Amino acid sequence: MLPNEEIQVLVIENERLQIQLQELNYILAEREQEIAEFKKNKAEDTELRSLLDIHLEELQLMQNRIGKQQRQAAGAEERELELQQELTEAARFQQQYSELFQQYTYASTQLEDLQQEIAKLKKRNAMLQQIAVKIGEMESNMEIITLERDELKARVAELERLHES
Template structure:
């Protein structure tokens, strides 16, 4: 009678564990879907990060150009103090420098905007990495539970024989 009761308990436990295993498999599938979505999001963020780097390079180039133009203006200002022809050229350069300063302001605004975007993307990437780590840990726990279940099933099969 004890053996029948024990078999019934083992059968119930086995049934419960099998149901739990199915549930864990579904959860694993859900986790895999979430992980795939996260990978897609990471790829998207990495693409945006690469675009930001390209913008950064372009901005650096513009800043170097502006600095060169400012240096040229300084040189011209020292050379043109005495002559009207050179003074006319200097006035044109000053007008150009105002335009360049406006461009510089625009570039600086773009640079600030891109820096902010980069920081946001880096924060999002860190969040995704943190979430991914949690998913990896959960997947590891699921694998451990599946291993324990397999061991339990093997032990049950040995006892039944």
């Protein structure tokens, strides 16, 4: 067997190794706790990253919806502008139509007045033609009467000449 001194040295050495083993076990336990904490943190990070990814996807969807709505709003604004221009043009056409209708009404009134004047002129012309016919007849009668008178004068002159002789 071993002498007492050697045993004591071994016991002291064993106690020192036991203390070191306890310290190493403590350190190992702390490291395992840190590893567990890291794993827990990693799991939380993964969960947070997953939530963040979901939120990013939702954000992208919202941005897409906003973009679509902005495009629709821009399209609606363009259509509203087009409609406003169409209304302005329709109002201008309505104004032109009103002006043309007034011109048409004025021209129609003038036409009626002219037609009445033409009717009066036709009536007057017919009267003048009747007068002209009567004047023609009178002139013809006058010529006949003048010829008859001249004939009568000539006969009277001849009868007077015959009577005188």
